[in-house]
Amino acid sequence: xxxxxxxxxxxxxxxxxxxxxxxxxxxxxxxxxxxxxxxxxxxxxxxxxxxxxxxxxxxxxxxxxxxxxxxxxxxxxxxxxxxxxxxxxxxxxxxxxxxxxxxxxxxxxxxxxx
Amino acid sequence: xxxxxxxxxxxxxxxxxxxxxxxxxxxxxxxxxxxxxxxxxxxxxxxxxxxxxxxxxxxxxxxxxxxxxxxxxxxxxxxxxxxxxxxxxxxxxxxxxxxxxxxxxxxxxxxxx
Numbered sequence: 001x002x003x004x005x006x007x008x009x010x011x012x013x014x015x016x017x018x019x020x021x022x023x024x025x026x027x028x029x030x031x032x033x034x035x036x037x038x039x040x041x042x043x044x045x046x047x048x049x050x051x052x053x054x055x056x057x058x059x060x061x062x063x064x065x066x067x068x069x070x071x072x073x074x075x076x077x078x079x080x081x082x083x084x085x086x087x088x089x090x091x092x093x094x095x096x097x098x099x100x101x102x103x104x105x106x107x108x109x110x111x112x113x114x
Numbered sequence: 115x116x117x118x119x120x121x122x123x124x125x126x127x128x129x130x131x132x133x134x135x136x137x138x139x140x141x142x143x144x145x146x147x148x149x150x151x152x153x154x155x156x157x158x159x160x161x162x163x164x165x166x167x168x169x170x171x172x173x174x175x176x177x178x179x180x181x182x183x184x185x186x187x188x189x190x191x192x193x194x195x196x197x198x199x200x201x202x203x204x205x206x207x208x209x210x211x212x213x214x215x216x217x218x219x220x221x222x223x224x225x226x227x
Contacts, residue, residue: 004157035215043158044217090157092158102160103215105157105158107156
């Protein structure tokens with residue numbers, strides 16, 4: 001069974017631009033969560049989607065948004081990029097809501113904002 | 115905030131058992147102990163989780179104290195590929211609910227040849 005895939009793997013953007021990252025969960029998994037990882041803050045939870053609905057949200061500004069499609073694939077969008085948004089963005093999928101099942105992470109998208 | 119405390123770093127000789135401790139003194143009755151690891155530049159990898167009883171799978175063993183205030187992850191025969199940051203996380207197991215993973219700083223395990 002294929003693992004969680006994320007595209008693109010690397011991305012360079014300029015301040016003020018917006019970016020969309022994509023995540024395809026493991027087949028059959030219905031929950032997708034997003035995390036941001038930086039050297040200073042470590043791994044931080046962004047949000048979780050299940051059945052196309054946002055079920056949980058971390059403490060990030062409204063510039064960070066996401067959505068989930070009927071096939072469980074998910075996208076996250078960051079608008080008006082700031083230098084501090086440079087990070088590894090990780091997507092994780094689980095069979096059902098993440099509170100009940102372990103999560104499986106993708107390789108991440110490395111975003112650099114210049 | 116993370117509900118766990120782990121040593122920042124540990125070393126282990128290849129072939130020996132690696133015992134990684136975790137303190138979670140404020141753990142609630144419905145919270146499980148989860149372990150993940152992250153090898154450099156990769157996404158975290160699920161290892162094991164448990165509630166009260168000791169657990170074992172093909173990767174590791176998890177020993178939870180009777181009062182559940184601490185636990186130890188055991189890699190029985192560490193290899194160089196086990197060099198990674200290991201995260202201990204406590205989270206509620208809520209059927210139908212949603213509980214995010216809160217990662218702390220973890221323990222950087224270095225397996226030496």
